[in-house]
Amino acid sequence: MSKGALLIISGPSGAGKSTVCRQAALRGDVYLSISATTRRKRPGESEADYDFLSVEEFERLIALEAFLEYANVHGNYYGTLKAPVFESLDKGRSVFLEIDVQGGAQVRQSYEGAIRVFMLPPSKAALKERLLGRGTETAAEFEKRMENAIAEIAQSKDYDYLIVNDTIEETVQMLLAVTKASEQRVKNHLDFIETFL
Ligand code: 5GP
Numbered sequence: 001m002s003k004g005a006l007l008i009i010s011g012p013s014g015a016g017k018s019t020v021c022r023q024a025a026l027r028g029d030v031y032l033s034i035s036a037t038t039r040r041k042r043p044g045e046s047e048a049d050y051d052f053l054s055v056e057e058f059e060r061l062i063a064l065e066a067f068l069e070y071a072n073v074h075g076n077y078y079g080t081l082k083a084p085v086f087e088s089l090d091k092g093r094s095v096f097l098e099i100d101v102q103g104g105a106q107v108r109q110s111y112e113g114a115i116r117v118f119m120l121p122p123s124k125a126a127l128k129e130r131l132l133g134r135g136t137e138t139a140a141e142f143e144k145r146m147e148n149a150i151a152e153i154a155q156s157k158d159y160d161y162l163i164v165n166d167t168i169e170e171t172v173q174m175l176l177a178v179t180k181a182s183e184q185r186v187k188n189h190l191d192f193i194e195t196f197l
Pocket residue numbers: 035036039069070071073078079080098099100102103104
């Protein structure tokens with residue numbers, strides 16, 4: 001039985017990760033991991049966006065070592081539970097983890113075969129435009145977002161693949177191509193090879 005590939009997708013907010021991951025997961029039959037968080041649900045969000053947990057519940061799961069990775073971002077916990085990810089990989093279905101570089105580094109340490117993909121908008125000007133485009137922030141909040149984005153980009157240099165999100169369609173195709181290539185790595189097919197020996 002072949003194993004699925006584990007892909008970590010990171011990039012600054014405004015790079016378009018969520019839209020691309022959702023579409024590629026649907027088309028490529030990839031399991032898009034749902035993170036657990038202790039932050040409050042925003043209007044319009046549902047259990048399909050996050051697994052919303054209490055701090056007590058989250059900390060109980062940390063103690064049980066149930067997380068593949070977790071982080072505290074802006075005072076809230078965010079994390080990826082091991083069980084659904086490994087169940088999917090074992091069934092041969094690949095997984096997308098849309099997580100920040102900090103989480104990506106943790107996963108890479110505990111799961112050596114994880115492939116890390118970094119997504120960027122086509123230029124710094126486009127990044128600025130996309131962050132401004134949300135139009136919900138004050139100037140100070142925008143500056144903070146821009147600063148965070150640049151700090152995250154600076155940590156991308158040891159990622160495996162870079163995908164520039166110019167048009168959604170091309171970016172989805174590119175992510176699916178990287179997924180296919182990752183699935184074909186020999187280490188995902190050792191059981192199959194054994195059947196010939
Ligand atoms: P938001 O609250 O806007 O949905 O997400 C805030 C930040 O948390 C984003 O930078 C997002 O990438 C990060 N995040 C979401 N889920 C996870 C997760 O499972 N693990 C880690 N480490 N970060 C996450």
